[in-house]
Amino acid sequence: MTEWIQTGGQSMMEPVTAAVLLVLLVSLIQGLIRGASGSARRLFFFVWESIVIVACLVLASHWAGKLSPVAADMLRKHVIVPSRELGSIEQAWYTLITSIRDFALLRYVLLFLFIYLLLRVAASGLNPLLELIFRRRAHVDADGRQQERRMALPRQRAASRVFGALLGGVHGAGRAFIFIGVLFVYVSLLPSGIGAQMIKQSPLYMQAAALLEPVAGDMLAGRGPVLAEAMQAEFQNILQRKYEVIDYAIPADIEQAAAQVVKDAATDEAKARALYAWLGTRIAYDWDKARNYEEQGIWQEQSPQNTFDTRKGVCIDVARLYDMMARAVDVEVRVVTGLGADGKGGFGPHAWNEVRIDGKWLPLDATWASSGDWFNSPDFEQTHIRDKQLSI
Known part of the structure; x- marks a missing residue:
């Protein structure tokens, strides 16, 4: 003093x-x-x-x-x-x-x-x-x-x-x-x-x-x-839970479509791969929605039902629809948010899925399915950086 x-x-x-x-x-x-x-x-x-x-x-x-x-x-x-x-x-x-x-x-x-x-x-x-x-x-x-x-x-x-x-x-x-x-x-x-x-x-x-x-x-x-880190992870968990609650009820047409897609699949992994292939070839990327958000900050929220009906959406829309269809056929699944490689040496906001197969969570990215095999691919972690989340 x-x-x-x-x-x-x-x-x-x-x-x-x-x-x-x-x-x-x-x-x-x-x-x-x-x-x-x-x-x-x-x-x-x-x-x-x-x-x-x-x-x-x-x-x-x-x-x-x-x-x-x-x-x-x-x-x-x-x-x-x-x-x-x-x-x-x-x-x-x-x-x-x-x-x-x-x-x-x-x-x-x-x-x-x-x-x-x-x-x-x-x-x-x-x-x-x-x-x-x-x-x-x-x-x-x-x-x-x-x-x-x-x-x-x-x-x-x-x-x-x-x-x-x-x-x-x-x-x-x-x-x-x-x-x-x-x-x-x-x-x-x-x-x-x-x-x-x-x-x-x-x-x-x-x-x-x-x-x-x-x-x-x-x-x-x-x-x-x-x-x-703990507070950030908890915040991410709560944001994720918001989508889980909103998407909890599965509309009849989406449930029927999911059942039709996996009708020949005998295992959970086969079901997950069939859904991955179906979404990857049926849902077009909505470039207009992405540009409106990137250039003007305008975000158009849409439900999995909207994505299913219009057959287009951005990564989070594809991931939410995949989550809903996988749950409809009793495959344990979750939506993951984080960063994805942009092909120019950088990363940008992205969303994908993980499915639980034989006790392990396998990553998949149906949004990128048209550019290669992104179902538990060897270099998945090099191109996808997930947000840190707390285990529950």
């Missing part, structure tokens, strides 16, 4: 330092206005609130971990997507509830927030009792404070304000410490986040981080990229 004060003139305008100084200044002014008794009360409840927050965070984390598998089992038993066309509200509901059921990170986060809020509400019920206890121990109430101010000598009032300012400074130091702690967690978890580099260059932050590092550094080190 001494070093920081000595170099304060050079770093006064640095954002982190300026924010801490503002917190301290506001707290000092508040303490000066409130006086000794008012500042003591505020400091007490600040410390109490900090303890409650930490306790609620720890308990919420513990119980969210304990209840997450219980909630998953309960939802698996009671949540079944209806085998009929769903309205938009039903689609949103089943996307949410099945995502909570199947995706562990989303389930944990929601349980954590719910339990934390419950604990905070419960803890807030103690505030009136603590208020009463504090007032009795301080031997002062609201009316008493007003009378004391009227009867106090100017010197006593000045001493009360000075002591109040000191207590306000202690309060401000606590606030500043929490502020720096939040910055430390943010920089540790998201080292490439917005403003993280600027925060790390702050002289005040560097000194505070040196104190926090032995306490929390090992626990947080390296978690940033892991957390970012």
Whole structure:
């Protein structure tokens, strides 16, 4: 702190330092206005609130971990997507509830927030009792404070304000410490986040981080990229689930077509290959739709039924129709999103499928079927980069 004060003139305008100084200044002014008794009360409840927050965070984390598998089992038993066309509200509901059921990170986060809020509400019920206890121990109430101010000598009032300012400074130091702690967690978890580099260059932050590092550094080190990847993967899972719910019901004409395509296939792999060949030769690539999206940002959403009826679509449309037809003939399948080679040395957004054959997921790309054999081809992984998704 001494070093920081000595170099304060050079770093006064640095954002982190300026924010801490503002917190301290506001707290000092508040303490000066409130006086000794008012500042003591505020400091007490600040410390109490900090303890409650930490306790609620720890308990919420513990119980969210304990209840997450219980909630998953309960939802698996009671949540079944209806085998009929769903309205938009039903689609949103089943996307949410099945995502909570199947995706562990989303389930944990929601349980954590719910339990934390419950604990905070419960803890807030103690505030009136603590208020009463504090007032009795301080031997002062609201009316008493007003009378004391009227009867106090100017010197006593000045001493009360000075002591109040000191207590306000202690309060401000606590606030500043929490502020720096939040910055430390943010920089540790998201080292490439917005403003993280600027925060790390702050002289005040560097000194505070040196104190926090032995306490929390090992626990947080390296978690940033892991957390970012986990959140991105969970988001991809939820987007994928949206399509799964929308496409869950299989129209009769698509089901009949799928059955006709695989009528001579004896194994799941033969069924998957027959469907791959059928879509690859029947569904034309919709270049107009692709150009509208690439050049004007206009995206035309279409269902597998639209793709089946018009016999054209882009990669995601082909992949969704393949998914629906494969499910119609009891082949385990999923839609995969990611990047596909563009033939010019680069990659662009793409979608394809994977089918589960003898316990293994085999990739296939019916959109590219006209350009070669893309059913579990040897160089598939060199031309297709899938989005990272969490296992469920």
